[in-house]
Amino acid sequence: MAKLAIVILNWNGQKFLAQFLPALIQYAPSYSEIIIADNASTDNSIEFLRTVFPSIKIIQNKINGGFSKGYNDALQQVEAEYYCLLNSDVEVTENWIEPIVVLLDNHPDIAIVQPKLLSFAHKNQFEYAGACGGFLDYLGYPFCRGRVFEYLEEDSGQYNNAIEVFWATGAALFVRSNIFHAVNGLDDDFFAHMEEIDFCWRVKSLGYKVMVEPKSVVYHVGGGTLPKNSARKTYLNFRNNMFLLLKNLPRTKLLPIFLLRFPLDNIAALFFLFRGHWRDTWAVYRAQLSFLRQFRKMKRKRKDVDKQVYKQTFQKSIVFQHYIKKKSKFNGTYLE
Helix, strand or coil: CEEEEEEEEECCCHHHHHHHHHHHHHHCCCCEEEEEEECCCCCCHHHHHHHHCCCCEEEECCCCCHHHHHHHHHHCCCCEEEEEEEECCEEECCCCCHHHHHHHHHCCCEEEEEEEEEECCCCCEECCCCCCCEEEECCCCEEECCEECCEECECCCCCCCCEEECECCCCEEEEEHHHHHHCCCCCHHHCCCCHHHHHHHHHHCCCCEEEEEEEEEEEECCCCCCCCCCHHHHHHHHHHHHHHHHHHCCHHHHHHHHHHHHHHHHHHHHHHHHCCCHHHHHHHHHHHHHHHHCHHHHHCCCCCCCHHHHCCCECCCHHHHHHHCCCCCECCCCEC
């Protein structure tokens, strides 16, 4: 059994595999194993891997069940002490693994760790999908140290300390394998987007910590599967955020939070409309309808909800702080 299994979920990503696998192989330590979990690709990914990288293990999923089911199905077949869920559009750097493995080895109360995530296109800028650690405000809006909504900071080393965070990016997520399986992995119903936040919230409910280790640095292209301006992405983000809250909020918070969130999401839909993005507007309403249709199903998933975890959210509205008070930088404790 390998100490670390680096598992890349691939769907029609031959271009990224060709571009980023060489560095991954070069910087992989001897105790690690690289695995490609293919999500029923229709391009030449499998043939390419067998021809150019014949030593890399391939797991072929029968269907494209999205990020969540894809990893769940693949990791049932992977034995290792630690998993690294790595996007195919991530460029790794020298010594990106060791700081995280050391952190996990020395702190049994830490279950999940992410590296510092920078933009592949702008190497000195944090990347949207996770930046330097993810957080959640009390209404369920996610943001990051280094990224608040669309505002991305330049990386000048201002966040180079390892700290506990609320969620870790799914683009490069290290997790103890036994903990991954203890919470039954990712939620298949999310398909993609927000599933890593739900996963981290459930792991935190078991009493474990989620960390960012900035000594480890990777560069993320982003939008490799769904482009940033995709209405499908908008739909999944809005729907899954409601799934996330329904599954994990303390019972006493459910009604007041949703009474606030539905109007705020409708305001967001109107903003899309005013900008001429009518597909995104419709995506918000489709997300709400889908959520209501699946309400009972998702409510049944409310297991072992720890009231204390909710108290770790940022107890102010990030929407108000950013758009009204014009605060765009979060250091892990306060906005400025």
